[in-house]
Amino acid sequence: MTGTVGIVGVGNMGGGMAARLLACGWRVQACDLVEAKVQALVRQGARAAASPQEAAQGADALIVCVVDAAQSRAVLFGPEGAAAALERGRAVLLCPTIAPQDVEALASGLAERGLAAIDAPMSGGPARARDGSMSLMVACDDAVYAANRALLEALSGKVFRIGTRVGDGARTKLVNNLLAAINLAGAAEAMALAERLGLDLARTLDVIEQSSGQSWIGSDRMRRAIAGDYAPRAHVTLLQKDTGLALQAARAAGFQASLGPVAHEAFNRAVAAGDAELDDAALLRLFRRP
Template sequence: MSATFQVGIVGVGNMGGAMAQRLGSLGWAPWVHDLDAAKLEGLKPFGALAPADIQHAASNSVATIVCVVDAAQTRDVLFGPQGIAAHLQPGHVVLLCPTVAPEDVEAIAAQLAGFGVDAIDAPMSGGPARARDGSMSLLVAGADAVVARCEPLLQALSNKVFRISTRPGDGARTKLVNNLLAGINLVGAAEVLALARRMGLDLARTLNVIGQSSGQSWIGTDRMRRAITGDLAPRAHMSLLAKDTRLAQQAAQSVGFEGPLGPLAAQVFAAALDAGLADLDDAALLQFLERHPC
């Protein structure tokens, strides 16, 4: 197989759009689709194509990256009234990038197999900037032969491809474990900075100390830098970690595990959504905890 091949991306929000820019910069010219036409227009300067008939585009492609929000949207893209699965050639590979429940990944992969289509469980982590420069983490679970067919694409997307297992669903499990810790770390970072402000400390200086000391976490430093300056333009919506921490708790319950911190973090994110912060960046957790101490 050549170094590049025809690939599509369905869902070009923050992460999908950044991946399209990444592939475009490397000469892949991916086709893209999204319900927001403005997003498609914004990607054309990067070499992306925006076909009117995505079923036809998908049928002539080697792989399709699905980068929507949840399992319901994924099923609609693949199996809904305008779904592409029935139009894909045998051996086509669908990369499932949303953070969804492991059982949903397993069920979707099995349904795709009924069409002769292969699936790679490929959730990602790191945010749009890292997706754009190819340094995001890509968690890959799928049959060895299928992954090998998509190796050029995986390497183009990320220089941090983690081979999790041959079983679709294990990528989702790994992502949920990671994102639960991210949620715990973010709640902790927002809590201690809310405390620091109550103590009369300068938050920027306090965060400088934390960032170089034992309390450091990447997500805490990244989000709290924005929160301190009031920059809450959504790079990662509050609703995403609310969903991910909830799914992580469901996964924990399915194996009979309950930790002390995960349920609390999930409750904080759920409360933030109830307070109307779903569409803000999750950096807004600082202001939320200052106004609504849990």
């Protein structure tokens, strides 16, 4: 079963998701502030949409894949917002990593318009979005899940059904991303130490990948960093944002985090050092500095 999907935000992850759907036979209406990103998908068969509202017209579902809660609100409820164009009963997949209370507020606004929210943050990077192997952490009403299951399974072979409480997908993603940030900061520091000790970094990473220090994000990012490849797949600012949101959620729950603030500060320092728009593999540059 296929249909028509609007996607607002076709950058690294959204573009990968759009390409995946097109390859699976779905019709995609793509919208982004960067026209070149839309045109790249048009060449693959997508239809260009000039606004979120246009992306939503006639769509069976809408995917919001922007950066933060403010952008999500604008996409849905702004002057050219998508919510006004969606038919009642349609679903909106909320894929950005945002605070649980923001997901809940967006879901409430959609419900007032007769629309359903699917709390569906994603993880895995652009390549995995493109081949359908990324993770989706899904929280929504059971009936909404059943109605949109074909779309969810087309997007990902790793759909994790978190539950029915909208916001729990966001909570799960923040927990994941806090650990990812801690792992990445640790990997960057360890590789900087290896370099200071006079070790060959590629060979050291070979050992780590087959030993107890291995982590997926450490291997993925440090391979790129060793090669000097800092082209942004996930900007430094994303994990800076996400760790801040995770720590905010921790405080709200009365949980005193210890390692999370250290990782968050490492990303703050990388941004302050001018690496904000680089791939987060650039964290190695931070630990290499005297």
